[in-house]
Amino acid sequence: xxxxxxALKRIRSxxxxxxxxxxxxxxxxxxxxxxxxxxxxxxxxELYKKVSSMLDKLAKKNIIHKNNAANxxxxxxxxxxxxx
Numbered sequence: 001x002x003x004x005x006x007a008l009k010r011i012r013s014x015x016x017x018x019x020x021x022x023x024x025x026x027x028x029x030x031x032x033x034x035x036x037x038x039x040x041x042x043x044x045x046e047l048y049k050k051v052s053s054m055l056d057k058l059a060k061k062n063i064i065h066k067n068n069a070a071n072x073x074x075x076x077x078x079x080x081x082x083x084x
Contacts, residue, residue, distance in 0.1 A: 021063045028054045032072070036079055044083040048076060 002008045031054060035047040052073050059069035 021061075024054075024058060024061075024063060028058060032076065035076060038083060041083050044080045048080040051076060 002011060028051065031047060031051045035044060035051055038044040038047060055064070055069040055072055058064045059066040
């Protein structure tokens with residue numbers, strides 16, 4: 001158990017940040033799944049733009065590593081390009 005007021009505050013703020021990060025990551029994963037399942041070329045391109053932006057924001061906020069974001073974007077670009 002924490003003994004200082006600041007430590008208790010840190011525990012509370014870490015929990016709220018953890019939940020927020022979890023929400024952002026889960027939302028991005030949902031859009032990635034939608035992109036992988038999309039059949040329409042125009043829809044896939046729109047979803048790719050949105051997912052790419054989301055991944056960049058996650059990397060900027062240090063929720064995921066920047067190389068992880070770049071790797072996911074490259075793989076999703078191949079998926080998007082393969083849609084007929």
